[in-house]
Amino acid sequence: MLINTHTSPTFQCPTLIRFFVFLVIMCISLDKSNSVELSDWQDVSNSDIQKFENMVRTVLKCRQVPAASITLVKNNVVLLSKNYGYSDPERQISVKRDTKFCIGSLTKAFTAVILSKILSEHPNVTWETSVKSILGDEFRLSDDLRTDMVNIEDLLAHRVGTPAYFNALLVGFPEEVTRLNLIKRLRYMPAVAPFRSKFMYSNYMYTLAGHVAEILSGKSWETLVNEYMLTPLRMSSSGFITDRSDFKDIALPCALKHGKLVNLNPILLHSVYPCGPAGSLYTTSDDMAKWLLMLLNSGKDMFGNQVFENNILEETFKPMMPVPFPGQDLLKTKYPISDVQVSYDLGWVTSYYRGYKKIWHSGGITTHSSRLWFYPDNNVGIFAAVNGPQTREKTHAMRTIMSYASDILLGETPWLNYSTICTFPAPWAERHAIKEPVTVKRVAGDLRTRAPRELVGHYYHLGFGEIRVHFGDGGALILRYGRFGKMFLHQEKGLEFSGKYFGPLWFITDSDDSVQSEKIRFVRRGMRISGLYFYVDPQYDPSFFRKGKMPKVWSDPFLRTENQNCNQTSSAETINAVLTCAFGFIGFTLSVTL
CATH class of the missing domain: 3.40.710.10 (DD-peptidase/beta-lactamase superfamily)
Known part of the structure; x- marks a missing residue:
């Protein structure tokens, strides 16, 4: 998804929100029964x-x-x-x-109260203080606007515009990825909504808020x-x-x-x-x-x-x-x-x-x-x-x-x-029956024949980590992602595959009410496989993982140089510049659907 950078961000006005809240309260209060006063006692x-x-x-x-x-x-x-x-x-x-x-x-309230307490002890820091002014010039999000303007309140109110990207957490970040490492990865997690325009729940922004508390307190x-x-x-x-x-x-x-x-x-x-x-x-x-x-x-x-x-x-x-x-x-x-x-x-x-x-x-x-x-x-x-x-x-x-x-x-x-x-929700609304998984027999040996060996290898995204694809016993094509993510890949058509988890996360795609397979699409550029698309957040476009091993990106010179190469490119510039950032060596600050 390409965001039009010429569109001005919608900045939330506290007065308007409070007026909205007042109107809702006035309407809802009509439902309050006459027994309220008695119930207090x-x-x-x-x-x-x-x-x-x-x-x-x-x-x-x-x-x-x-x-x-x-x-x-x-x-x-x-x-x-x-x-x-x-x-x-x-x-x-x-x-x-x-x-x-x-x-x-429920942990999020603990983090919010901690920050409220710390701010009460730091008169020079407020909810509106920019995160960059606290963490320094090395701090970056997916674009300059968010990097320069995001404040503590934005992080806790889920109004940064970055999606949940929950599947990266589901499979588990590798143990060597520290909290600070993850915060450095935030610059490679694309935003999909204009800044402060939409509620978008994000565990990563609360992680960043926790880190801000660490920097301010020294603990x-x-x-x-x-x-x-x-x-x-x-x-x-x-x-x-x-x-x-x-x-x-x-x-x-x-x-x-x-x-x-x-x-x-x-x-x-x-x-x-x-x-x-x-x-x-x-x-x-x-x-x-x-x-x-x-x-x-x-x-x-x-x-x-x-x-x-x-x-x-x-x-x-x-x-x-x-x-x-x-x-x-x-x-x-x-x-x-x-x-x-x-x-x-x-x-x-x-x-x-x-x-x-x-x-x-x-x-x-x-x-x-x-x-x-x-x-x-x-x-x-x-x-x-x-x-x-x-x-x-x-x-x-x-x-x-x-x-x-x-x-x-x-x-x-x-x-x-x-x-x-x-x-409940019946008889007032429809109660959906539990969907049970269906066991489908597949011939593992046939997968080796239909899935080219060129799919095998490492794939990476600088924000979401590394995926490895390999053949397992019997010729089954296997995708591994994170600490816990392992799935069998089944070819649907051409370079499009469905994935069923096995191992610790088997229940995500093979338990009652959880029967939907993951969707993976490999990408061929010329004569070779250049990457794959994987839904890190199922509500939005899939993320592109470039074929190759994850580079050692956490040295400051790399971060400064490579982040500037892509993050300073706006969606208003030429499509060639966009594609350079989308598919170049460090890539993927912008999520491009092909």
Whole structure:
């Protein structure tokens, strides 16, 4: 995709966003019932909690979710902190009180609060301070505009215009790629939207934000999380999954195949490396109770100690980008209640659930998923995490658990019952059946005949790493990408192939609700194969990997020289200059579709 550099970027105006938020709030507030004032004083009975626990067990069973960790707090009291189900789904080994779950992108709020705290201690640095002024002239993104103007707020608000490029994280960056190495690679990850014009979720930008915190503080991001949060809040059972070499007290990730739960290799949880600031935390229900109590109590811990000044937290709740996740809202035109997004903030989303202001975020890593919702005006907080599988049914399970919990804590009559908690989104909307994988017999020996040997070799992209293609046993053509990515390539037509993962990531293309093959297209230029296209982000054009071994690019002279060769070329220049950058030695700052 070529971006017209003559188009001026749309700069978000905070006044306009706040006006938009005001209009949405006025509309949504009509859904708020007359019982709101009473619910503020209404106690949650033991019977309510028992009904909720029965609901959780029912949802886990009917949705085939093996385990859950739940926390409920209200009025500075922990009403429930408990785990359910099996931490080892295959062997049906029950969870324990201290069984840990990965919380994925709930980590982003920790990163945002850390930066808010650091900025409060650095009067010369603000949210609007450019990243380049902090990191120095060697810092670059995909073009000069973003390089010069991107600020801390842009990173946390997901408004840089760079896509998620999630598959590079899915397969796992090599262990030798440090956080600093990855940040140097950002210049080779093409942006696809004008700067500050569109919400585009990016774990890489949160990794960059974490690095900014490291530079400003002189400490690692992990040290900052420990010193600012885990230690003062006594979250002693929480930590960083990338630091773990054993997983005996971690709920095992799992997949569903033909209706049967299958354990996955927990080393896949390390795929978040080196993007720790975007999603590397694991925790327990007890520890998340402490985090929720602090958020709801203006920065004070459960003992009344001031861990963060309230203004530090409030800075992370300010609206930045409107309606970040279209399609996820529940509207009263279809459902019994409304649950409507207003804005993405800094590591948080603001919504209105049944007229109540809700601040929340979701998280996911491998097949672990998490949700945290809290209602600041009602002193209500809810946390839930599960260990899999990666199906739509799991997503529905999370929403029904969070919604039912919200209703009982807010004093509202639950809109879900013991039937609809298992059928949602039905009867209000279509509930899609789970797609099961189909086993297709292929003749491996035939692949060697149809797939030319010239496809074999190394392919690289300076932003996304190296791919290796080779023949395996029996003549099967195999593609390897990252630490964990291995797939069989099956020729569809000419140089077009489909890919099915095997090894640790088998479930991505061969489990219930995950049956779509990857698409790979080799490129021939003249008499030789010059590269291949691979979808690093399935929502956008595939990325071109040049044939050849990954060059040693991390010396400063190389970065300066080669980055200037391409990044200073704009899309307004001649097509010859564009193609030089797209297919030259360092290439691929621009994503060109042929």
